[in-house]
Amino acid sequence: MTTTTTDFARVARKLRGRPASDGAGVKLTRVIGSPELDMLDPFLMLDEFGTDQPDDYLAGFPSHPHRGFETVTYMLDGRMRHKDNHGNEGLLVPGSVQWMTAGRGVVHSEMPEQQEGRMRGFQLWVNLPARNKMDAPQYQEFAPDKIPVVQVGEGVSVKVIAGDVHTDKGEGVRGPIVQPATDPLYLDIALDANAQWLYTLPAGHSAFAYVFExxxxxxxxxxxxxxxxxxxxxxxxxxxxxxxxxxxGARLILVAGRPIHEPVARYGPFVMNTKQEIMQAFVDYQEGRF
Incomplete structure (x- = not known):
C-alpha cells in the first residue's frame, strides 16, 4: 500500500511594504523593490496604491520612459488613462488589467481621469530575459468583463488574470494574459470567513501572496x-x-512566475543585464530612439 502526502508551500518570509511616492508625487506603498525585499526573480517591484484623498494621486505619472521589462497595472478602484509615444491610448477602469511589455523602449504616461473618489490598485514590474529585452513594445489590456471570475469552492471565488484555475465543477479556466517568457500566474482571490482553498502552484516558479483586505x-x-x-x-x-x-474573510493576490536567473542591472525605468546596456538606454532615450 502506497501513501502520498501533500507538499504544502510555506511562508518563507513575511513583510510589510514601505511608504513611497512615484511619478509626480503619487503616494503608494512599495512592497517589492524595497530594502526588505529588493526583488523576487522575475518580479522587480510591487506597488500598492490606495487612497480616498485626491491630492495623493491627482498629479499622476506624467510621461516617462521604460526599457527591458514589463509593467502590470491592476485597477481595483478609480480610472487611469494611459498614452504613449507610439500613439497607443486607453482607459483603465475598476477591475481592468494592463500588461505592458516595454521591450526596447516606450515613453508613456498614466494620469487619473477623476477629480475625487477612491483610487486603488497594484503595479507590478516583471523582468524580461535578455533575449526579449529589445522586443517591440506591446500591450495586453483587458476590460473587467474579459477577465473570468470563477467559483472554486464554497465561499471562494478567483479572478483569473493569468494562469490556470479549475472551478468547483472541475472545469479549467485560463486567464487572458499570456507571456511565454515567464509563464505568469496572477490571481485575485476572495474568501469568505474561514473558507479554505488549495491550489497547485506552477513547478519551479517564484511565488508570493499579498493580502489587501x-x-x-x-x-x-x-x-x-x-x-x-x-x-x-x-x-x-x-x-x-x-x-x-x-x-x-480575506482578499489577496497570488502571483507566480518562472525565474530568469540572469544578471540584473537597473537604474530607474531601465532594467537590463549590464551597466553598459543601461548607459546605452540613456543614450537611446535622449536621442529619441524609443
Missing amino acids: GAATIGDGEDARALETHELAVLGGGDVFAVRGGNV
Missing part, C-alpha cells in the same frame, strides 16, 4: 502563518498553496 492563514498545520492586511508572504517549500480566510 481582511486577514488569511497560509500553509498547513504547524507551518501555517497568519497574514494581516497589507502583508506579503514569499512562498517556499512545496507546491500546494493552502489558504483560509480569517474571521472577516
Whole structure:
C-alpha cells in the first residue's frame, strides 16, 4: 500500500511594504523593490496604491520612459488613462488589467481621469530575459468583463488574470494574459470567513501572496502563518498553496512566475543585464530612439 502526502508551500518570509511616492508625487506603498525585499526573480517591484484623498494621486505619472521589462497595472478602484509615444491610448477602469511589455523602449504616461473618489490598485514590474529585452513594445489590456471570475469552492471565488484555475465543477479556466517568457500566474482571490482553498502552484516558479483586505492563514498545520492586511508572504517549500480566510474573510493576490536567473542591472525605468546596456538606454532615450 502506497501513501502520498501533500507538499504544502510555506511562508518563507513575511513583510510589510514601505511608504513611497512615484511619478509626480503619487503616494503608494512599495512592497517589492524595497530594502526588505529588493526583488523576487522575475518580479522587480510591487506597488500598492490606495487612497480616498485626491491630492495623493491627482498629479499622476506624467510621461516617462521604460526599457527591458514589463509593467502590470491592476485597477481595483478609480480610472487611469494611459498614452504613449507610439500613439497607443486607453482607459483603465475598476477591475481592468494592463500588461505592458516595454521591450526596447516606450515613453508613456498614466494620469487619473477623476477629480475625487477612491483610487486603488497594484503595479507590478516583471523582468524580461535578455533575449526579449529589445522586443517591440506591446500591450495586453483587458476590460473587467474579459477577465473570468470563477467559483472554486464554497465561499471562494478567483479572478483569473493569468494562469490556470479549475472551478468547483472541475472545469479549467485560463486567464487572458499570456507571456511565454515567464509563464505568469496572477490571481485575485476572495474568501469568505474561514473558507479554505488549495491550489497547485506552477513547478519551479517564484511565488508570493499579498493580502489587501481582511486577514488569511497560509500553509498547513504547524507551518501555517497568519497574514494581516497589507502583508506579503514569499512562498517556499512545496507546491500546494493552502489558504483560509480569517474571521472577516480575506482578499489577496497570488502571483507566480518562472525565474530568469540572469544578471540584473537597473537604474530607474531601465532594467537590463549590464551597466553598459543601461548607459546605452540613456543614450537611446535622449536621442529619441524609443
